[in-house]
Structure formats: C-alpha cells, structure tokens
Amino acid sequence: MSEITLNAPRLFDLSGNVALVTGAGSGIGQRIAMGLAQCGADIALIDRRTDDGLATTAAFIEKAGRKAIQIAADVTSKAALADAVARTEADLGPLSLAVNAAGIANANPAEEMEEDQYQTLMDINLKGVFLSCQAEAKAMLKHGRGSIVNIASMSGVIVNRGLSQAHYNASKAGVIHMSKSMAMEWVGRGIRVNTISPGYTATPMNTRPEMVHQTKLFEEQTPMSRMANVDEMVGPAVFLLSNAASFVTGVDLLVDGGFCCW
Template sequence: MSGFGGRVALVTGASRGIGRAIALALAAAGADLVVNYRREAATAEAVATEARALGRRALALGADVAEGDAVAAMVARAEAALGPIDILVNNAGIALRRTPEALSEAEFARTLAVNLTGAFLCIQRVLPGMRRRRWGRIVNISSGAARGGGIIGVHYNASKAGLEGLTRGYAARLAGEGVTVNAVAPSLIETDMLAEGREALARKVPLGRLGRPEEVAEAVLLVAGNAYMTGQTVPVNGGMHFT
C-alpha cells in the first residue's frame, strides 16, 4: 500500500499494540514516522527501526500526552527533524479496569487527561500548520465503549465518548480547510488490554474471534486516505454493533 509519500505522521502511544500496527502501516504506505511513547523507549525505538527498514525516516520520542509542555516539546523536536506533521493519530490511552465502587477520583481524572485531553493537546499543537498548508489528517482512536457498556469502566466510557465529541467538533469547524478529523472505534482487539478471558470474550464476537491490531490499522489508513470523509466514527468490532 502506498499513498502517503512525502507526508509525516505522528502516532501517539505507538510502541506496542494498536499504535505500533498503525505506525508501521503508515510507514508501509509511504509516510515518515514519529513514534511517541511514554515509558517504553526500547520498544518504541524498535518500531522506528522497522520503519527505517522500509525506507522511511523515523524518530522515537517520549512524552506524556497529558502534559502540554511535553507535547509542545515533542512536536517541536519532531518537526525540526522530519518536517511539519501532516497526519496525527491520537492512539495513546490508558484502560484501568475498575468497578464503579472501586474507581477513584484520581483514576477518573487521569483517564480523561490521557485519553481525551491528550488528544486535544496534540491536535492544538499540530493544527496551525495543517491549516496553513490546507492539508491534514487527524484520526482519533476511540472504542466501542464510547457508545456501549464496555468492559473497562465508566471512566473509560466517558473518555472515549468525549473523544468522539471532540472529533465531530473539530471536523465541523475545519471542513473546507483541507483538514479532516475522524475516529476509529475498535472493540475486543487482541492486545495487552485483554490479557485475561480472551476465549470468553471471543465468543461474544459474531465473527468468532478477537480482532487484530493490523485490522484497526487498515481502518485508520482508510479514513486518512479519504479526503471526502470527515466527522465520522468507523467501528472495527467483528459485527458486535452496527451503525
């Protein structure tokens, strides 16, 4: 697959799982790559190394997306090394499994800070350049939990529902400026988030299995490559829910 040659993509939370798959799919499609991570520097660098093996320029940069100064420094370093960010994939997120009774105020706040505020901070930092160039692709990684009960907790539901609202709000205001904003909402994907009970969860999926990170990445490339699609949420859920 090709189509993003000459573009620079920033994928947050890209050291493993869905983020890693998205990053490598973008690199395979021709994009130079910024691999964001928070703690796992070695695995993030391994993703960058794989991208370089595909002939791309790639850089691994650590930053907590919930911190505005850290996001600003990351984007500045990325653009100094690779050029302006054309494609932003807000994938970084946390998923602390909690019952309503066990959920603390701090855990609720941290979940929203990473999953929702983090996306806002990254968008705000790259958006001025996208608007000046009249070209940009923003893809927010939501979840089936944005519109359903989910298995993580109410804090996760709230963060992902907010992310879809953020997606539609930016899309409405940027339509006509060459910048599209969409979301991809995976459910029950085979990642570390589903470390327990995978067989039981797979039985809930009409297709009879968990999804693969690479299948989420395919959906990201779909919306990033479509200049006429904006403000949409694309579910990747094996037929669990229809829209």
C-alpha cells in the same frame, strides 16, 4: 473511467507525508505507525514508555525504507506536545498526518472508584487526545492541509457486558464527539478529523495470561467469533488518512467484527 481505475491504488499512497503517532510504543499505535511507513510516510513516534517499544517501531520503519524519530513525551503535557510537533517538522518536514492512539484502560465499580483513578484515565484518554489534536492542528492549519485520526473504542458507543468501566466508556465517547466537533471547526480550513473505534483487539493488554477467561468471553460475544489483531487496524487508518477518504470527515469508523450490530 479507465484513468480512475489506473490511479486507484495511488489513493492509498502516503508517500511525501509526515505523520505523528502517539502511543507508538505498543499495541494499536505501534502497528499503525509501522503500517503508515509501509505506505510511504515518514513517522514521528511519540510515547511515554521507557522500554524499547519505540526503538522496535523505529527499527521496523527504517527497515521499510522510511524515516523515523523517537520522542518521549507525555500526552497530558501541552508543552511536551508542542515540542514534539516542532521537532517533527524540524527533522522530517511539514506535518500532514496524525494518529492519536495513546490511552489506558482499567476497571472498577463506579461506586467504589477513587477520584485519582477516574482523573488519571480521563487526563490521558480525553485531555491527551485534545492536546495532541490541538498541537497537530496548529501546524497543519499553517500548511492548509492535514488529516487526523483519533483512536476511540466501541466502548464509546455501547456499554461492555460484564465490565465496570464507566470512566473508560465516557472517555471514549468523549473522543468520538470531540473529534466530530473539531472536524466541523476545521472543515473549511483543510483538516479532516475522524475516529476509529476498535472492538475487542488482541493487544498486549488483552493477551496477558490472567486475561485468558476474559478473552474467551470477548470472542464469544463478537459476531465474528474472535478478537481483532492489531494488523486489522492499519487498513482503516490508512484509508481515513489517505486521499481515498478525501470527502470523509467527522466519521467514527467501527472496526468491531460486527459487535455493535447486536
């Protein structure tokens, strides 16, 4: 027992690992990428953003003493993701960890929604996660080990009061069940796949000035009476990726301030 106690902190040590994070230019993906570096991993940062989001993430990681590479790629492109994984392994080493956080959100009543709005969101939120996992797993399977965490949402479990976003909810429910399915396909081949389903979180998208009234409602509806901040997604991600979760696969971890209890 004393040996287990002494080694317990190392369960969360990601030193020696190479991670790929999509959506690393802002919000949850950015903060998780930073957190993985703080725990010892080198990181490939993927985003389609054209601003300085990736550069900001990379600067933080390098200041933390880890390596980072920046790759502009669209998660709806199979070829772009294959190239991103190949570059990751060429520049940083064998890929062993991945977090797929790239995604978008918007709303419209179902009876009024245009097909393009529906399809664009599905392509990024669901197809994008599938293609990302596929590219990552192809590399991990060659190495015989890996851990993937996909960012879903509590909206994949419940229907948010007052929000007309049937397409978004369906995409996140799809991410959860698709991740469970892939976890079972790869369970005997060294790869674990899990999801994190955040509740209302103070990302740049949710803290815009025009969102003040909606944000107040989010806080009132959450049992903990506030939204999460992006820092609070780091611990769950590190846990699921690390050896602390070595017997955990196919799990959807709700990080929602108790929202789904009601």
